[in-house]
Every structure is written in structure tokens, then in C-alpha cells.
Amino acid sequence: MSRIAAVTVTPVAFRDPPLLNAVGVHEPYALRAIVEITTDAGVTGLGETYADEGHLARLAVVAEAVVGQDVFALNRIHERAGQALAGDTGSDGHGLTGLITTSGTVDRVFSPFEVACLDVQGKLLGRPVSDLLGGAVRERVPFSAYLFYKWAAHPGGEPDAWGAALDPDGIVAQARTMLDRYGFSAVKLKGGVFPPEQEIAAIRALRKEFPALPLRLDPNAAWNVQTSVEVGRALAGVLEYLEDPTPGIAGMAEVAGRVPMPLATNMCVVGFDEVPDAVRAGSVGVILSDHHYWGGLQRSRVLAGICDTFGLGLSMHSNSHLGVSLAAMVHLAAATPNLRYACDTHWPWKREDEDVVRPGALAFERGSVAVPTGPGLGIELDRDALARLHEQFLACGLRNRDDTGYMRRVDPGYELVQPRW
Ligand SMILES: O=C([O-])C(=O)C[C@H](O)[C@@H](O)C(=O)[O-]
Numbered sequence: 001m002s003r004i005a006a007v008t009v010t011p012v013a014f015r016d017p018p019l020l021n022a023v024g025v026h027e028p029y030a031l032r033a034i035v036e037i038t039t040d041a042g043v044t045g046l047g048e049t050y051a052d053e054g055h056l057a058r059l060a061v062v063a064e065a066v067v068g069q070d071v072f073a074l075n076r077i078h079e080r081a082g083q084a085l086a087g088d089t090g091s092d093g094h095g096l097t098g099l100i101t102t103s104g105t106v107d108r109v110f111s112p113f114e115v116a117c118l119d120v121q122g123k124l125l126g127r128p129v130s131d132l133l134g135g136a137v138r139e140r141v142p143f144s145a146y147l148f149y150k151w152a153a154h155p156g157g158e159p160d161a162w163g164a165a166l167d168p169d170g171i172v173a174q175a176r177t178m179l180d181r182y183g184f185s186a187v188k189l190k191g192g193v194f195p196p197e198q199e200i201a202a203i204r205a206l207r208k209e210f211p212a213l214p215l216r217l218d219p220n221a222a223w224n225v226q227t228s229v230e231v232g233r234a235l236a237g238v239l240e241y242l243e244d245p246t247p248g249i250a251g252m253a254e255v256a257g258r259v260p261m262p263l264a265t266n267m268c269v270v271g272f273d274e275v276p277d278a279v280r281a282g283s284v285g286v287i288l289s290d291h292h293y294w295g296g297l298q299r300s301r302v303l304a305g306i307c308d309t310f311g312l313g314l315s316m317h318s319n320s321h322l323g324v325s326l327a328a329m330v331h332l333a334a335a336t337p338n339l340r341y342a343c344d345t346h347w348p349w350k351r352e353d354e355d356v357v358r359p360g361a362l363a364f365e366r367g368s369v370a371v372p373t374g375p376g377l378g379i380e381l382d383r384d385a386l387a388r389l390h391e392q393f394l395a396c397g398l399r400n401r402d403d404t405g406y407m408r409r410v411d412p413g414y415e416l417v418q419p420r421w
């Protein structure tokens, strides 16, 4: 047996540009937590997750509950997380994912512990995490360019290297830079920021500039059913999928029946208990997995099986993240045969010199990342960087992601309306 002797949770902050979305704008720092598990024999494993205050408190509760457990006893560890969090319905503070139930809360909190245990298991066995998930079926995992409307600078700050992107020309220029730098093979535009006709124009401009690349548009439920149908029809033959045009399983089902492209979601289906209704209603053609809230890598493979069974496509969602999450995403995607869409990643928006993982193992080439072949996640923690980013967390003053509150500080009249158009 290899028992968990200690768990350390370190909140960190890294710089984030002023990226616009349907609920406001990204604050100057993104918050994450690094979970480190150490066994009684001194083997360590890493996980990464959100770092909002409430989530950190829940991580602390579960950290205490899993000490003494065998790192191979993931079912038992999930059960203990459930017991420790019984009745807790942690809410989604940032408004970009759906309703969080008790089971969804447990899955969110359990996830980094599961990834850290798999990292330890891999190290003990001398095998990469992808092998523990059934084995890689691809050597490289393709990602998509994740475009955002953005300001040139945070209010009162220096302009960043990306510059502003507030119209179709700005979005095309951003896409060009990102594709030149990373070679991505698909493009996603985060919408829900400007009136739909402006976002249709941006997608058309992207299509003109990049005739062969699959395109996606994600307004995070900013449109009502009628607007969604109009946008979907206007972009017939242009989008690979339309992501969360409108809120809820019923609204999505109405739209799905009237537009030509598949609808994708990381909002109306974010937990296992929402899958049956969505399948019955025909709300979605593609589910975006995300191991951070689907309960880790193994449970994400359960989701993949469900998608396979019901003929649904599978893609992958991303929030702002660091290298531990990227490594986990790559192992999972490599070992999930029916994950056939290029995965989302916020990676390009992070500064290269801000990560807790030593560079090397996770290089982007031709839009994809090679699956690390070393034991476990195949990455190495940079303790100096971890300490630096933790100091940055302490100093930055942010304790919860609040895109809406930040937008209101800039524009006091800003209202959070869903759907807006
Ligand atoms: O719907 C999505 O794809 C997301 O929620 C991804 C990110 O959270 C993105 O919208 C963001 O960070 O603003």
C-alpha cells in the first residue's frame, strides 16, 4: 500500500489579460490552486484546480479526509470526499458554467486529488498517466486557438503584447498571431460580448482569412432562442459547432432542432445528473468535457463512454490554467479515443515565464502537445516558481474570480443579463 501522508494546497496567481466575455472581463490575475500529495514513502503527485475562497475551504476539508488513504483507492477517496462535503452545493461564482449540484461540487473538489493520486500511481509503476487510463491512442493532442475580444490594457495598466481586439479586423489579427505562434488547427471565438451581428461579422472575417480551419463560436448563453436560431442559420456551413448559444436544456433543445450545425455545451450539461434530460431533449450534439469539474480523469472517461453510447461528440473545455492542468488534459485526451475535436486551452494567454511546471515537457508544435512519456504526469514542479506565484496570490488581493464586478468598476452601469440579446 502507498498511503497519503500529507496534502499541501498552494493558491497561486498569474497575470491574465483583459479578456472579455458574456459576464464581464478577466481581472489582472487568474487564480489557481496546486494540490500536492505526498505518500508515506515520500512520493509526490500534483493536481491543479480553481482557487476561489469557497473552493479552497472545500479542498482543505477533503485534504484532511483523504490522509491515510491508499493512492490506488480512488473509489474510496471519492466516497470520502462525498462524505466530507455532504449537502454542500457550492455555487458557480463566475456565471460561465451551469448549476452546480452537490454531486457536481464533490466532483470539482475531488478532481485535483484524483489527478495527484494518478501522478503518484504512475511514478510508482514507472508508467505515464495515459497508460493508467487505458493507453494513449494518439501521440500528440491537438488544441484550438481560443480567441477573445479584449482591451489593449487593464484599466490604468500598460498595454500587453496582444493589443486590443474589438472588431472583426482585431479578431483576425489576433487569430493570425496565435496561429503563427502555435499552429492551431481549429479556431474558437469567445462571443456574447457584442451584438450578434458584430460577432457574425467576425466569424465571417475569420472564414475569409482561414478558409480551411474549423470555426466555433461560444457566446456563453448570451442569446435567447430566436436570436440563437438566427445566428445559427446565418452561419450555416461556417461553424463546426455553436457552443451554448442560449441557457438551459430546454432552450438549447429548441435551438438544436432549428439550426444546421451541432450545438456544444459546457453550461447546460456540467454533471452526470444533467446528461439524461439533455439526451432525451436532444439539446446537444457535443459535450465539452473538463476534468476539473467532471470529477477527474477517470470520470471524464466515463463521460466519454456516455457520449459514445448516445452518439454525442466530445470536445474539451478550458479555463485559465497552468502546466499541471495542461499535462492532465493531454494525458486524458490522448487516452480518450472519441475525443476527436481539437481541445480548448487558455495557454496562449498566460505568460511563458509564469508557470509552476518546469518548461520542456509540454511544448506546443503544429497546434498540438506531445503526450509526456515520463512516469506519472511526466512534469516537474518548479518550487521557486510555485513560491513566487503564491507570493503573487497573497499580494494581488483577489480571492474570487469576479469578471462582472471588475467590469462594473470600469463601467458602473454594466448589468449582468442572461440572455442579453
Ligand atoms: O464556456 C467556456 O468555454 C468557458 O467558460 C471558458 C472560459 O471560462 C472563458 O469563457 C473565460 O475564461 O472567460
Ligand SMILES: [Mg+2]
Pocket: 218, 220, 243, 244, 265, 266, 267, 317
Ligand atoms: Mg463554452
